[in-house]
Amino acid sequence: MKIITKILQILSIQNCLLCRQSAEDIVCNYCLHNLEEDLNTQQYKLDFDIEYDYYHLLSYTTEVRYLLQKFKFQKDLLVMQVFSKLMQKWRDKMGDKYFADVDAIAVVPIHRFRYIYRGFNQSELIASKLAEYTDIKIVFSNYSRIKYTKSQAKSSKQKRASQIKNVFKLKEPIIAKHLLVFDDVLTTGATIREFIETIAEGSQIDKISIVTLVRPE
Incomplete structure (x- = not known):
């Protein structure tokens, strides 16, 4: 034995x-x-005409970039084990007080073509762990991405803003006192800004905060 x-x-x-x-x-x-x-609990502000509280778990270090690319582009779902542990640790560091009034999580969606190709939305998988560790529901079916856009990794801020215009659609109003919007990476903020503007119009949301896994320096 x-x-x-x-x-x-x-x-x-x-x-x-x-x-x-x-x-x-x-x-x-x-x-x-x-x-x-390296997990970060500091609160920042994002100004999209309206100011939003913003948090990112990690900086875009060489190690984090490698893990995210392996997960996102090489479809290595085992990396999700690492992000799950980091999300749990971050939630513990943030404490119960921050999440006390958050009653819903919305995840920036990807287009169905990209979903079919990749097989998953990496942001949804990571956000599902936050939902699990906080016992907060994720609203999935209220919105969608209706226009396909090519990768914007190398696009300028101005080009990103023009490419991302009107790519999202609100299918059903979101009713929430405090909605947490999640995405994997914040670069220029154009995608999250467009998503928030789309879902906020026609919904009943008192407060919106933003969380991303990483933010490039």
């Missing part, structure tokens, strides 16, 4: 995605601890 256990332990050893050292998980405890230490 001890021999079988030893064999299973050996087979379970893999290399950490970040430091390449032997690990029992996709990311070793050392690298995970470093990521947890």
Whole structure:
């Protein structure tokens, strides 16, 4: 029995995605601890004509960028284990007080063509963990992305704003006292701004806050 256990332990050893050292998980405890230490609970402000409270969990470091790209573009769903742990740790750091009046989470949607190609919306998967750890519902069916746009990673701020215009549609009003809008990355803010403006018009929302997984420096 001890021999079988030893064999299973050996087979379970893999290399950490970040430091390449032997690990029992996709990311070793050392690298995970470093990521947890970098979690950010500071409140910022985003001014989209209306000012919104804004939080981002992580800065766009080399390690975070690698994990996100592996998850998002290489479709490595195992990376979700790391983001799940980080989301739980962040929620604990934020405490119960912040989430006390949040009664709904909305996730920036992707177009159905991109969903079919990728097989998932990475922001939805990450936000679902926040919903799980806070016991807050996610509203999925109230809105959609009706226009397909090419990747805007290398587009200027002005081009992003023009490309993203009228790409979202509100299908059913959202009723919430405090709505938390989630996306994976905030760059220029054009996408989140357009999404918020779309869902806010025609809904009954007292307050909107924004959370993203990462924000480039």
